[in-house]
Amino acid sequence: MDSVVKQEELKVPIFKNRNFVLLLISAFFSSPGYYVYLIGAEWLMLSINDNRFYFGMLFFAASIPRLLLLTTGGMIADRFNKRTILFCSDLSRAILIAILLSFIWMDSITAIHLIILAACFGISDAFSYPAMNALTPVLLKNEQLQRGNSFMQMTTQISPILGPALGGTLIALLGFKGVFTVALLMLLIASFAVIFIRLDEEKSVSDKPSPWEDFKEGWNYARKNELVVSIVVMAFFLNFFFAGPLAIGLPIMVKDVFQGDAVSLATVQTSLGIGALIGAIVLASIKLKKPGIVMIGSLVFLGVIYTITGFSSQLFITAGLVALMTFTTQFVNIPLITMLQQTTEKKMLGRMMSFLMTVSTGFVPVSFVVTSTLIAFGISIQTIIVVSGVIITLIAIYNIRNKKILGFKNE
Template identity: 65%
Template sequence: MEATVKEEKIKVPIFHNRNFVLLLVSALFSSPGYFVYLIGAEWLMLNITENRFYFGMLFFMAAIPRLILLMVGGIVADRLNKRTILFWSDFSRALLIGVLILLIITNQIEVWHLLVLSGLFGISDAFSYPAMQSLIPTLLEKDQLQRGNSFIQMTAQISPILGPALGGTLIALLGFEGVFSVAFIMLLLASIAVLFIRLKKESQEENKKKSPISDLKEGFQYARKKELIISVVIMAFFLNFFFSGPIAIGMPVIVKDIFDGSAAHLATVQTAMGIGALFGAILLASWKLKSPGKTVLIGLSGLGVSFSVMGLSANIWMMAGLVALMAVLTQIVNIPLFTMLQQTTDKQMLGRIMSMFMTVSTGLTPVSYVVTSSLIAVGIDIKWIIFVSGIVVTLIALYNFRNKKILGFNISYGSDSV
């Protein structure tokens, strides 16, 4: 009887799954809303201070609390209702943006306000990320995960298309009050959509008897037995240092300082990134990978080469084209990696394992922001920083072609229909 029920569950198309559709709707408002806020915050920081070190600190302040609290977020996701966590994450962001709007209206906005706000957003990320990534496998079957992750990525990657385009337009037409007001509304709608998700109550008595420290130890012990998890985390640990800081800080700085561009030009580059990422997600939704590990490493090699060439961009349009290509390759790397982890992890461990992956893999990200900002501050050209970083990313990818655990992984596919 149980086998029959399971088989019927597997055959349910993804878009007939009410809870998963609601999660998509929430992401469709949440991610673009965040990007509308982000382009507003970036451009506001660039306008209220000429010191580009503070611009780098905008990313650093979000990365530090995210890094410190991710494991706490994973434990909370395994213990509490994931829907509730996602609701409070989006709702609290909307409230924070409301405070920012008041500061702008009263003409009291200062650099430290943006830095503190960035830190609070980082705290929210630490709880929302493991909740989201561990919620997806509870709504879908294993053979639906790559496709489900791809659709989630599609909604998330519409955000770099709609977000920067809408944000840049609103800054030009309505100023910073307009751009942040739209971000506030979108995040509020995202939090409301999450409330309509209905999850089955699961027994959590065993978890309640354990202390958070016991949960944490259990997560580490589980990960140590999974060689694939260790391999992926080690690779991502070093990649983030050479990619996260240079790309996040480099794009706005190159647009404004090297190409003397406007908020609209920055929106163009970030929109190109969104289009590329969306195309990559669509590609992965229909592409059944025969050798996912090999595909990841080939995509990563191409990403490194493209990143280096981006450092030599002659104009904004060339940069936008390369950023779009890099976004496609990033999806080809990220979606199979997430699917690998979700398929090989027990559901009751998903929150801890996904947060552990993010904690370890992004461990050097704050350092990357500081190092990149410091190098720029002492006069090193951001374009050369990106060029060298791209070469290192390529070398890391080539080195991992020796990793049998990554190369040998096969994704499970079923007969699921959309």
């Protein structure tokens, strides 16, 4: 009888899975809400302080606690109710934005305030990321994962479309008070949507005797998984040359090179989401038989487009190139996450997701500092992007020899 029930469960369409739909709804409000906040914080920092080193520190401050606490976040995701973790994460972000609004109303906001709040957002990210990615395969079957991950990416990637577009418009029409108020409301909606997800107790709580035992078990599991090692080593170096220059570079290019305003920044950042959304839609409609080959090929192409972006001197050309880049990144990120989820035991998913994020982004805080320091010493952000793009291309070409990734086949 049990086998008959399991066969029936396999036939349940993704959008008739109540829990998964609620997770999508939560992500739909959470990610755009965060991006509305982010474009507001970026433009506020650029407006109140002319020192671009402080702008880089905005990203550095968020990345350090995220990096330090991701492993803890993964262990907590494996031990406790993932729904509760996501609720607390979104609610805490809403509270942080409320604090920021209070500083703005009192006309006492400074660069230091923005940096401290960014660090607090980083703490929240460290717990929400592994919980979100560990919850998806709990709610879906293995053969639904690529499609489910594509829809999750699709929902998430709407954020760089809706978020910057809405944020830039609100800054122009209502100022910073308006943009941060909308961000707060969106995160509140996300936090309450996730409450209605229902999980079986045995899927939500781990019975390991101690967090230290959890950590050791997760570390040993990751160390023996050659695919995990191959993926994170490559991602470790790629993020150093991609995350810092792109995250810091685009707003500075808009402000200093293109002489643009908040709407101009929204245009470029919206193109990020458009490219990523189209990529997610494509991957939701097809099944990759050899995702490893697609992933490596896409990395080579990504490096080339990234290099070309550094030479751009026009706003709309840059927006088009950025859209092409984020379209390509979906053919890297979705296969990567799907490969890891399919080869990982469900009880280890939270730890493996946090391990991937921790190791692969290990150089990101350094990347922010190095990028900010190079800019402070007078090196143009365009030069930094060009050099980084060339290095990414070379790293991707080197990994053409990686048989572990290239040989992976979808289930």
